[in-house]
Amino acid sequence: MSSLNIVARNSKVFAAQICRNQQFGASNRHASSSAKVGFVGLGNMGGHMARNLMKNGHPLIVFDTVPDSMQAIKKEGATLASSPQEVASQTNLIITMLPASQHVLDVYTGSSGILGSVQKGSLLIDSSTIDPSVSQQMAEESTKVGATFVDAPVSGGVNAARDAGLTFMVGSPDQSFGKVKEILDKMGKNVVHCGSVGTGQAAKICNNMLLAISMIGTAETMNLGMKLGLDPKLLAKILNMSSGRCWSSEVYNPVPGVLDGVPSSNDYQGGFGTALMTKDLGLAQNAATATQSPTPLGSLSHQLYRLMTNSGYAGKDFSSAFQFLKQQDKK
Amino acid sequence: MSSLNIVARNSKVFAAQICRNQQFGASNRHASSSAKVGFVGLGNMGGHMARNLMKNGHPLIVFDTVPDSMQAIKKEGATLASSPQEVASQTNLIITMLPASQHVLDVYTGSSGILGSVQKGSLLIDSSTIDPSVSQQMAEESTKVGATFVDAPVSGGVNAARDAGLTFMVGSPDQSFGKVKEILDKMGKNVVHCGSVGTGQAAKICNNMLLAISMIGTAETMNLGMKLGLDPKLLAKILNMSSGRCWSSEVYNPVPGVLDGVPSSNDYQGGFGTALMTKDLGLAQNAATATQSPTPLGSLSHQLYRLMTNSGYAGKDFSSAFQFLKQQDKK
Amino acid sequence: MSSLNIVARNSKVFAAQICRNQQFGASNRHASSSAKVGFVGLGNMGGHMARNLMKNGHPLIVFDTVPDSMQAIKKEGATLASSPQEVASQTNLIITMLPASQHVLDVYTGSSGILGSVQKGSLLIDSSTIDPSVSQQMAEESTKVGATFVDAPVSGGVNAARDAGLTFMVGSPDQSFGKVKEILDKMGKNVVHCGSVGTGQAAKICNNMLLAISMIGTAETMNLGMKLGLDPKLLAKILNMSSGRCWSSEVYNPVPGVLDGVPSSNDYQGGFGTALMTKDLGLAQNAATATQSPTPLGSLSHQLYRLMTNSGYAGKDFSSAFQFLKQQDKK
Amino acid sequence: MSSLNIVARNSKVFAAQICRNQQFGASNRHASSSAKVGFVGLGNMGGHMARNLMKNGHPLIVFDTVPDSMQAIKKEGATLASSPQEVASQTNLIITMLPASQHVLDVYTGSSGILGSVQKGSLLIDSSTIDPSVSQQMAEESTKVGATFVDAPVSGGVNAARDAGLTFMVGSPDQSFGKVKEILDKMGKNVVHCGSVGTGQAAKICNNMLLAISMIGTAETMNLGMKLGLDPKLLAKILNMSSGRCWSSEVYNPVPGVLDGVPSSNDYQGGFGTALMTKDLGLAQNAATATQSPTPLGSLSHQLYRLMTNSGYAGKDFSSAFQFLKQQDKK
Known part of the structure; x- marks a missing residue:
């Protein structure tokens, strides 16, 4: 893919x-x-x-x-x-x-x-x-x-x-x-x-906001589990048979090697770029502000993708959130 | 259920x-x-x-x-x-x-x-x-x-x-x-x-951390979409056929009336209590701190469930995050 | 005041x-x-x-x-x-x-x-x-x-x-x-x-964003310290002689009884209403999105004041963040 | 300094x-x-x-x-x-x-x-x-x-x-x-x-938690204001005469050139290292979890300093949060 x-x-x-x-x-x-x-x-x-x-x-x-x-x-x-x-x-x-x-x-x-x-x-x-x-x-x-x-x-x-x-x-x-x-x-x-008019946009930005949240959530969870000694493929399997499963854990896992044919197994090339996700999350935030809807995790996901966009991840697939979180001291 | x-x-x-x-x-x-x-x-x-x-x-x-x-x-x-x-x-x-x-x-x-x-x-x-x-x-x-x-x-x-x-x-x-x-x-x-020993706990708290993140994420997203004029059942259907889908959107939707037989359709009675979820998220945070793993959304989810526990939701099912987010000015 | x-x-x-x-x-x-x-x-x-x-x-x-x-x-x-x-x-x-x-x-x-x-x-x-x-x-x-x-x-x-x-x-x-x-x-x-034109607004929303962050930060810190056994007046004094001091800790402390003549000592009446602060933080978020500036704490503060506005605090002074955080299970 | x-x-x-x-x-x-x-x-x-x-x-x-x-x-x-x-x-x-x-x-x-x-x-x-x-x-x-x-x-x-x-x-x-x-x-x-015993530690971690929050808050605010066209020295002056002022804006401003003799004007050398701040924030989070105290901004600050520690900032002064937020796409 x-x-x-x-x-x-x-x-x-x-x-x-x-x-x-x-x-x-x-x-x-x-x-x-x-x-x-x-x-x-x-x-x-x-x-x-x-x-x-x-x-x-x-x-x-x-x-x-x-x-x-x-x-x-x-x-x-x-x-x-x-x-x-x-x-x-x-x-x-x-x-x-x-x-x-x-x-x-x-x-x-x-x-x-x-x-x-x-x-x-x-x-x-x-x-x-x-x-x-x-x-x-x-x-x-x-x-x-x-x-x-x-x-x-x-x-x-x-x-x-x-x-x-x-x-x-x-x-x-x-x-x-x-x-x-x-x-x-x-x-x-x-x-x-x-x-009515506008609801097409609403559905799109709602889906992408939840996608961003669950992608970063999956990245955090996989990284934490690996640091605690779990094998990533096994952890993905456990999540996917349990209540933690989501599209990002099942179909588009952000950890290299867990799934074939997804961007994470191709150095985060292709896919849906971090900069584009950041743009969609900006639209979600504007809509949330305009309708006075609290979106704490959507808002933080926006900020994290913004940071990633500013830190060299703009052109990488948005599943590179995993790499951003686990990166080691390079300096 | x-x-x-x-x-x-x-x-x-x-x-x-x-x-x-x-x-x-x-x-x-x-x-x-x-x-x-x-x-x-x-x-x-x-x-x-x-x-x-x-x-x-x-x-x-x-x-x-x-x-x-x-x-x-x-x-x-x-x-x-x-x-x-x-x-x-x-x-x-x-x-x-x-x-x-x-x-x-x-x-x-x-x-x-x-x-x-x-x-x-x-x-x-x-x-x-x-x-x-x-x-x-x-x-x-x-x-x-x-x-x-x-x-x-x-x-x-x-x-x-x-x-x-x-x-x-x-x-x-x-x-x-x-x-x-x-x-x-x-x-x-x-x-x-x-x-090895400890990985059972690790798998459990990883799953529950991702569950908490995707539950709050689903609650935010459903609430935002409804404020933007989308019908909740239709929005759930769109998410579940798209990349936003997760266990919380599909099997345990937090919006009353979207699914039958889940706590959200029973005034958030039964299910998995907010106080228990808060405890598990505390364990996840301790593990993340000990292993120096960044978990921004897991950490914020912990804080939000903590706030809910302090605000009258301790004994309600954890899907009551939807109610917490959408509650109107009561004063 | x-x-x-x-x-x-x-x-x-x-x-x-x-x-x-x-x-x-x-x-x-x-x-x-x-x-x-x-x-x-x-x-x-x-x-x-x-x-x-x-x-x-x-x-x-x-x-x-x-x-x-x-x-x-x-x-x-x-x-x-x-x-x-x-x-x-x-x-x-x-x-x-x-x-x-x-x-x-x-x-x-x-x-x-x-x-x-x-x-x-x-x-x-x-x-x-x-x-x-x-x-x-x-x-x-x-x-x-x-x-x-x-x-x-x-x-x-x-x-x-x-x-x-x-x-x-x-x-x-x-x-x-x-x-x-x-x-x-x-x-x-x-x-x-x-x-040039627009910078007056920029200065205003920047100040208020930092004010919101340090007010919630002060409220969290005072509440945590009190739970750890510190006397609130003593804690305020220590913060104010140290690097944690800010306008909110020194001049407008959110804990009832620490200072006289501020809204926190008058049941959070008067002052600067939570709903107004929420509006200003919405402007800050729009400006941050438009200029692609990451503001993780400003963004989360916006969300927290949004939650407060939805939870009965709209008309109270914005220092009531302390009350929102410490409230006990009422249900 | x-x-x-x-x-x-x-x-x-x-x-x-x-x-x-x-x-x-x-x-x-x-x-x-x-x-x-x-x-x-x-x-x-x-x-x-x-x-x-x-x-x-x-x-x-x-x-x-x-x-x-x-x-x-x-x-x-x-x-x-x-x-x-x-x-x-x-x-x-x-x-x-x-x-x-x-x-x-x-x-x-x-x-x-x-x-x-x-x-x-x-x-x-x-x-x-x-x-x-x-x-x-x-x-x-x-x-x-x-x-x-x-x-x-x-x-x-x-x-x-x-x-x-x-x-x-x-x-x-x-x-x-x-x-x-x-x-x-x-x-x-x-x-x-x-x-009593433990309150010395409590005071220390409370101060440092509020310090971390207001430092990141100052960094976000200064960066946003500059992107909106404000001169950083002027913005610092406005904040410091207003309700946004804090130790970090006044005494230890994180923007290079605003103050002399602070780490931000010396490539973030010296001062209080990001890794040490991260450690103290971990203690604050453990204490918050143990006492069931919500600390949403303290918790997010911990996560941000954790990310910085993982991204090459471990040995830099903690005011380098400004640099972390404003860094441009390096890829």
């Missing part, structure tokens, strides 16, 4: 279950497979996502600030736009995949942004991971000009984006979810309706 | 696996089923354990400081001793089940303690949850007088003790484990050899 | 020192004492501040959303405006004192906000405690319309506001500071130039 | 005050200046302390496990003993200065320990910084053999030991304090009676 497969191994079972659940909408055919789609943000994730739409027969009109990304996809048949605003003038179905809240604000409400020329009845799907309150703000602005904005952040890494294996967590009005699901199904395998 | 089933629902699968593993010893018949067993400590757990030995045909000689506990088991056929020392003079196979390190020190090395009259070749099995270094100290003292001391703390609560369903985590010399397993098999369903 | 005297007892000495320091500007006579001043926000603090300007001969034009506050000050001679925009149309020197970032955004950039009719060359002084990045955003917007915005949050509570004893921490361009100081001198005794 | 002057600059003022306080005993002449004194532990601190006794005319009988330390002091006139037991057989006034609890247990109750041949009526003064419960245990054992044990840990570093400038925090029975003070006055300038 060279990138973070954020959905657990048993997700197929759950996905099957989910389809029977009324909250997870059935596919309605609002968007014909030949509908033109706008796509803004052709980075590591967005580039793959856009190509999966083309593979499914959707003509694309795209924008990115990086010229090389634009030229590459043009060769594969996409039409280039000179701004998000131009994208919006050409299609009523747009997907955005951007690094952070500030970029979303700019792409939607900036001087050459989408909302400057959006068509009435447009569906705007933002798959960026950002502050839920920014999603809600964009939805309000969109409503004013007659468009529908939904948040649909993803879990799953670059490989899942390439293989159309992403999970989308969607915050959207009920009546729009069918159409949202229809297009996202072309790029992912799970499309979960979480509630 | 009215008491903490610390081993996850899939433990039977794991247990089957474990039996094929050479570290988990097969049963050797060193102790005939009619061997007399000494038992010191007849509390909520010990009383049930002792009775399970009697059901399996073992005559018992027992000691406890509570006269009622003594009289009750006497009626069921046990012989009473006037001190741990007297127990040791009557049998060479003794099990102890005591509240804390101090009691173990007293029962073994006190003025009328076991080591005062222990027979050479005796096997002394301590199932208390105590400081691993105290276990090691007791083992050293026992060796001096020709006896073997092993630590074998349990997971599983009162019901598991009654139903012979406990899991024992054993720290013992390799050559003693077969005999240890033979007798513990009468009181539990899993007997795991963790390594 | 019925309100928080956030500046230490020796502040007069420091203030004298400060005046000789070039960073703390001397008074230039840009604003004659009869200049008309706009004032928006007539709450507990703002009401006193506005009245102090009137006492110094400044005619006022005011706005507040609470009619009673408006009527009361009208009787004392102030002119009422129907909106912040109207205030801006009547004077080029405006002071705002508002509860939080959202109100500042609204009062300056809302549909009837100050910037809608501000005069070129106006000086806009915001004494609210808000996110430094919002101050910077307001300064940018003001520059676009030819006005100068500065942040000047205060320390000192209601009594200091009434007695013109506030300390102002000012973030302003160098060339504006003289004029800022001249008007703020009418309402306070210290006016400190912290640097 | 090349070593930690743990008592603040104004300690002389306080010391004068203290002498007028009945809790700080006046000197009684129980021990004539020619009394022979036993001294065990001739390390960095103990060596200086012993020499100060000789300078005051006390013949010494000494023991240390390091032969060179023994030979050096022999040349200066001390008599050598072959064990702590031999020291006890030669004098009834003994001072011990040892690294940790385990050494104290060994020197007093080991097979060739002091209590093996102590004379009735002996006064045993332990200046080690250890677990208060170990001090209490030693006092009990001493009482059984007719001797008096008191704890008298010091603050002040190697230079204060050399210059007879230490502060002693004494836990002793009231009736023994006069005699204790008389001898300790030869090695220090403040001798504070904290209460």
Whole structure:
């Protein structure tokens, strides 16, 4: 596993279950497979996502600030736009995949942004991971000009984006979810309706906060047990048959050698970088402050990943928390 | 589930696996089923354990400081001793089940303690949850007088003790484990050899530390998600199909109404009390300090459970962390 | 001391020192004492501040959303405006004192906000405690319309506001500071130039973050020492003659009976409320996240004050952290 | 200042005050200046302390496990003993200065320990910084053999030991304090009676816990303020005139260049090492666990200093917390 497969191994079972659940909408055919789609943000994730739409027969009109990304996809048949605003003038179905809240604000409400020329009845799907309150703000602005904005952040890494294996967590009005699901199904395998706008972001940052907590917790626990004389594989086995088990202990153990094919057994290369986890934990903290929710362990996990980011671990997989904790005196 | 089933629902699968593993010893018949067993400590757990030995045909000689506990088991056929020392003079196979390190020190090395009259070749099995270094100290003292001391703390609560369903985590010399397993098999369903003396305690406190971290983490995450507008059952489902899943989110969710039959849906009655979790976390902190292992989240979890114990939650199940976090201004 | 005297007892000495320091500007006579001043926000603090300007001969034009506050000050001679925009149309020197970032955004950039009719060359002084990045955003917007915005949050509570004893921490361009100081001198005794716009807020939230940390730290330490058998007055004396001393141990000790005249000796009434401290710590956390600065203790202090706010301490002085930590099992 | 002057600059003022306080005993002449004194532990601190006794005319009988330390002091006139037991057989006034609890247990109750041949009526003064419960245990054992044990840990570093400038925090029975003070006055300038046995240790670890909290708090705050654009000297000045001030911000600021003559301005050389602070925080945590006292910030400070000790900061002054927090990505 060279990138973070954020959905657990048993997700197929759950996905099957989910389809029977009324909250997870059935596919309605609002968007014909030949509908033109706008796509803004052709980075590591967005580039793959856009190509999966083309593979499914959707003509694309795209924008990115990086010229090389634009030229590459043009060769594969996409039409280039000179701004998000131009994208919006050409299609009523747009997907955005951007690094952070500030970029979303700019792409939607900036001087050459989408909302400057959006068509009435447009569906705007933002798959960026950002502050839920920014999603809600964009939805309000969109409503004013007659468009529908939904948040649909993803879990799953670059490989899942390439293989159309992403999970989308969607915050959207009920009546729009069918159409949202229809297009996202072309790029992912799970499309979960979480509630009204912003709840997709909420679900994403909640999951990642608990993931960070249990990863650091697993790292601490494994390190303590080893210092107390326990064999790490045996300790992992005991935890996993007991109440201490979690995804991080079972599927993504941070101790080198306990599991094959995870970043910890590959010098913490690949996977989900510490800097990205730190960013998501920052969003969780902002949301916790805004809603006055106490999150003592989430908050401390944020601080520890911040320290790691400042101490040389920014580009390593987030399971390198184990290495950070056990490091010996180097000075 | 009215008491903490610390081993996850899939433990039977794991247990089957474990039996094929050479570290988990097969049963050797060193102790005939009619061997007399000494038992010191007849509390909520010990009383049930002792009775399970009697059901399996073992005559018992027992000691406890509570006269009622003594009289009750006497009626069921046990012989009473006037001190741990007297127990040791009557049998060479003794099990102890005591509240804390101090009691173990007293029962073994006190003025009328076991080591005062222990027979050479005796096997002394301590199932208390105590400081691993105290276990090691007791083992050293026992060796001096020709006896073997092993630590074998349990997971599983009162019901598991009654139903012979406990899991024992054993720290013992390799050559003693077969005999240890033979007798513990009468009181539990899993007997795991963790390594040398002290590692049983180590495994126990490691598991409970990670359990505490993931329980508080789950409580924080569920509370934050709900404040952000997510339905708790839906959020639990999303976490459990994703990388945030852990035993606390899946099997023992702390939010009332998400799962049936867990303490959170019964006003946090039953289960594993906050005060007991706090005690175990104190042992983990002592072990972490002694081995110079950083445990930032384990340490903060200890402090939060300490605060809860001081704030009216001592007798509630440890999943009441959710209630502690979400409580509203009462003033 | 019925309100928080956030500046230490020796502040007069420091203030004298400060005046000789070039960073703390001397008074230039840009604003004659009869200049008309706009004032928006007539709450507990703002009401006193506005009245102090009137006492110094400044005619006022005011706005507040609470009619009673408006009527009361009208009787004392102030002119009422129907909106912040109207205030801006009547004077080029405006002071705002508002509860939080959202109100500042609204009062300056809302549909009837100050910037809608501000005069070129106006000086806009915001004494609210808000996110430094919002101050910077307001300064940018003001520059676009030819006005100068500065942040000047205060320390000192209601009594200091009434007695013109506030300390102002000012973030302003160098060339504006003289004029800022001249008007703020009418309402306070210290006016400190912290640097460019936003640094006034930065200084305020930094001070309060360290205050929160050392207050909780003092509460923990006093409680631990008392549990270890130390007399609280003696322990305070030892700390205060040693390296553990801080403002909270010396001037504002959180243990009832150690000092007279502080909230801890008055059932934690008066002083600086826990809910307000929690708000300031939220600002500090947002600033730390935005600047990627690790603040592990500041972050945990925020969480602890959040828990206190949720547990019945919202209206008590923030030194009630001692009571929160030591409370005994009430259930 | 090349070593930690743990008592603040104004300690002389306080010391004068203290002498007028009945809790700080006046000197009684129980021990004539020619009394022979036993001294065990001739390390960095103990060596200086012993020499100060000789300078005051006390013949010494000494023991240390390091032969060179023994030979050096022999040349200066001390008599050598072959064990702590031999020291006890030669004098009834003994001072011990040892690294940790385990050494104290060994020197007093080991097979060739002091209590093996102590004379009735002996006064045993332990200046080690250890677990208060170990001090209490030693006092009990001493009482059984007719001797008096008191704890008298010091603050002040190697230079204060050399210059007879230490502060002693004494836990002793009231009736023994006069005699204790008389001898300790030869090695220090403040001798504070904290209460019964163990309270000297309690005062020491309480002070150091609050010191650690406020040092990390100061480091976080200074770093955050600087990232927000504040000049560090100006920020320190603002904190020190406000409620955020503490010994660490005022006297021992951790930011290089803010103060002269402190370790932060000398690459964190000298001072009070991070590893030693970590040890003291471990004692504080053990005491907090034993007394069931919540210490959330003390506990997190312990963990952070543990991480620093593991990350190359063990030998640096504890104010290097600033460097640990601000370090940039080195990878």
